[in-house]
Each structure stands twice: as C-alpha cells, then as structure tokens.
Amino acid sequence: MQRREFIAALSGMAIVWPFVAGAQQVMPAIGLLSGASSRDYAPMIAAFRIALGEAGFVEGKNVKIEYVWADEQYDRLPALAADLVRRQMQVIVAATTPAALALKPATTTIPVVFAIGGDPVRTGLVDSLNRPGGNLTGAAHINVETAPKRLELMHELMPNVKIAGLLVNPTNPLAKSVVPTVQAAASSLGLELQVVYARSDEELEAAFASLPASGVGALVIGTDPFFTSRAEKLGATSLRLAIPAIYQYREFTAAGGVMSYGGSIIDSYRQAGLYVGRILKGEKPGDLPVQLSTKVELFFNLKTAEALGLTVPLSLLGRADEVIE
Numbered sequence: 001m002q003r004r005e006f007i008a009a010l011s012g013m014a015i016v017w018p019f020v021a022g023a024q025q026v027m028p029a030i031g032l033l034s035g036a037s038s039r040d041y042a043p044m045i046a047a048f049r050i051a052l053g054e055a056g057f058v059e060g061k062n063v064k065i066e067y068v069w070a071d072e073q074y075d076r077l078p079a080l081a082a083d084l085v086r087r088q089m090q091v092i093v094a095a096t097t098p099a100a101l102a103l104k105p106a107t108t109t110i111p112v113v114f115a116i117g118g119d120p121v122r123t124g125l126v127d128s129l130n131r132p133g134g135n136l137t138g139a140a141h142i143n144v145e146t147a148p149k150r151l152e153l154m155h156e157l158m159p160n161v162k163i164a165g166l167l168v169n170p171t172n173p174l175a176k177s178v179v180p181t182v183q184a185a186a187s188s189l190g191l192e193l194q195v196v197y198a199r200s201d202e203e204l205e206a207a208f209a210s211l212p213a214s215g216v217g218a219l220v221i222g223t224d225p226f227f228t229s230r231a232e233k234l235g236a237t238s239l240r241l242a243i244p245a246i247y248q249y250r251e252f253t254a255a256g257g258v259m260s261y262g263g264s265i266i267d268s269y270r271q272a273g274l275y276v277g278r279i280l281k282g283e284k285p286g287d288l289p290v291q292l293s294t295k296v297e298l299f300f301n302l303k304t305a306e307a308l309g310l311t312v313p314l315s316l317l318g319r320a321d322e323v324i325e
Contacts, residue, residue: 028057028280030065031089033080035098036225037071043251044095047266048115048273055277063280070099072199072226074171077102085110091276094138095269096225100125101173104136111285112136115272117143117223117248117263118174120290129290139271139291141263143223143248144177146296148185150246150261153298154218155189156316157259158244161217163192165243167207168222170197178222199226208237219245221252223262231255235304244308253299253324258308260299267293297321 032048034041045067049059057063068084070076081102084092092107094100094114103112104125112135114125120140126132151164166182168175179195186193194214196207211219219238221227227234228249235256238245247253248262271291279285298316301324305312317323 028063028090029087030063030276031068031084031087031092032065032095033068033070033077033084033092033099033103034095034225035070035072035074035077036096037229038067038069040225040229040231041095044115044265044269048093048269048276051270051273052277053273055274055281057277057280072229074098078106081106091279093272093276095272097123097174098172098225100136100138108135110135111279112138113272113275113279113285114138114140115265115268116140117265117268118177119145119292122177123173126290129292131286132288132290133286135285137275137285137288137290139268139275139293141265141268141293142296143263144174144181146248146262147178147182147220147222149296150220150248151182151185151191152189153259153261153316154220154244154246155191157310157312158218161191163194163215163217165211165214165216165219166193166195166222167219167227168195168197169199169224169226171199172222172224172226174224175222182220182222201230204230204233208241208243211243212241216243219243221245221247223248228252231257239304239307242308244305244310250297250299250322253301253304256301256304258301258304258310261296263293263296267295299324 059065068080077098085107091111094103094112097116100114100116120126126136183193194216198204198207231252232255244258246259247257250260253260298320299322300320
C-alpha cells in the first residue's frame with residue numbers, strides 16, 4: 001500500500017470510529033433516516049432513545065442524533081442518505097425499509113442499523129440473518145409475511161364477503177412482494193381481490209372512492225409509512241364507506257380501524273437502540289446478528305365493529321392480544 005493510500009485509510013477509520021478509538025474528544029453523532037414523517041413516529045423514536053440510554057448513551061449528554069425525514073417521499077431518500085454519509089455520522093439508523101435500501105449503496109464503511117418490517121434477506125439488505133457481514137445489521141419484525149394472514153382474519157370476521165380489496169403504495173419496494181402473496185391467499189379462500197394503489201392523499205381518496213363500485217366488502221391495507229401516518233384517516237374513511245379494514249399495527253385499531261394484525265414495530269426500534277449502543281462501544285455491525293421478531297399481535301376495536309354492524313366471533317376475540325372497547 002502506498003503511503004498516500006495508507007494515510008487516507010487511517011483518515012477514513014478516524015471518521016467512522018472516532019468515539020471508539022478516542023482519537024477525538026467529540027460527541028458521537030448518530031444519523032437517523034426515515035421514509036416517514038416525524039409526527040407519526042414519536043412512539044418508535046421514544047423506544048429507540050430509551051434503549052440507547054440503557055446502553056449508556058443519552059441524547060444531548062454524550063451523543064447527538066440528527067433526524068432526517070423523507071415525509072413518505074421515497075424518491076428523496078437516495079439524496080438524503082448521501083447527505084448523511086457526507087456528514088460523517090458514526091452510526092446511521094435506517095428507520096423503514098425504503099430508508100435502509102437507500103443507505104445500503106450509499107456507504108460501505110459507516111455502520112447502518114435498520115429498524116424495519118419484513119425479511120432483510122429477501123429485500124437484499126443482508127445476505128444472512130446470523131452473519132450479516134458488511135456494515136449493515138439491525139432488527140426486523142415480520143411484515144409482508146403477515147399480509148395473507150390479515151386477509152384470512154378478515155375472511156373469518158366476514159365470511160360472506162366475496163370481493164376483498166388490497167391497498168398498497170406502489171413506490172414502496174415491498175409492494176412487489178405483498179401483492180402476489182395476498183393474491184395467492186385470496187385464491188385459496190375463493191375470494192376475488194381488487195388491488196388499489198395510493199402514494200398521495202389525492203390517490204388515497206380516489207382509491208377508497210373506487211371500492212364500493214367494485215363491490216369490495218373488506219380491505220387489507222399493505223404496510224407502509226404513508227399509511228401508518230394516516231391511520232386515523234384510514235379508520236375514519238373505512239367507517240364512512242362501511243368497508244371494514246385491517247392493518248399491521250395497533251395504532252390503526254386505536255385510531256378507529258376495526259382490526260390489526262402484525263409484528264411489533266416498537267420492539268424493532270428498541271433493539272435498534274441497543275445495537276447502536278454496542279456499535280458505539282466498538283462492536284462491528286457485521287458481527288451482530290439481525291434480530292428478527294416473529295411475535296405477532298392481534299387487536300380489535302369493538303366500538304368500530306359495532307358501528308359497522310359486525311359481531312366479532314368469540315373464536316377471534318379469544319385470540320386477541322387486546323380488545324379496545
């Protein structure tokens with residue numbers, strides 16, 4: 001290695017690991033990139049901060065966090081990721097799958113810890129859960145994998161429905177996986193599936209408006225930060241149109257949706273906080289296995305069910321983790 005290359009390599013190491021090496025007495029900086037908006041991710045960020053504190057790092061005291069939000073405009077993520085990399089963060093947190101996919105090609109040296117829904121191997125983020133290698137690791141909860149089950153639960157709640165709807169955001173990389181899996185589940189249940197797309201508030205209104213004319217009697221909402229940020233609106237619209245809907249997270253049911261089923265997003269952010277702490281203490285991301293939570297939760301909102309004229313069978317209520325009355 002030539003002298004100039006050797007010095008450059010040492011400089012790069014100092015940029016990535018200044019806190020660990022002690023080369024500079026500066027407060028380490030964590031970048032957090034999300035495809036969502038800040039107003040809707042407060043519980044997740046709180047879980048991340050608490051876990052980071054348990055690992056010994058308190059925001060504003062011995063670590064700083066720079067938050068970058070794409071506000072569901074996923075086409076902005078590559079530029080936002082590149083900007084964070086240029087600002088020489090010690091660790092970058094990828095909050096949401098679109099953010100993680102934008103960060104993967106942006107850097108091969110800065111540690112990236114993701115908190116996402118879905119299988120990170122299937123989406124190409126890592127080659128292995130146990131040995132991710134490289135500079136990416138993190139935590140994931142099952143997401144795409146639960147979409148067919150959400151359709152099954154809706155069918156169990158409303159066995160007379162013949163046409164079900166699936167709402168997805170076409171700009172989300174996971175949409176390509178969700179549609180065929182739910183389509184296969186619909187075929188096995190003898191249901192017709194109508195897929196509608198929305199990436200903006202205008203398209204969301206149009207998608208919902210098209211459902212009654214299509215004969216859709218129940219709706220599965222594909223997991224997406226854009227939909228998560230509009231949980232209350234989705235619940236209110238499905239109630240107004242008398243089309244029961246099911247989503248991934250409890251927040252949707254608490255906001256007025258009739259039912260939710262899926263993995264715990266809070267757990268993923270907590271694990272991400274712990275991993276960031278370990279990396280700041282010197283561990284390598286490639287040595288930390290991806291934490292994949294297979295825990296799923298089922299929630300019902302009985303007030304919404306009553307408003308929609310639905311009676312939730314005891315067979316479903318008995319499996320619920322929580323019933324909101």
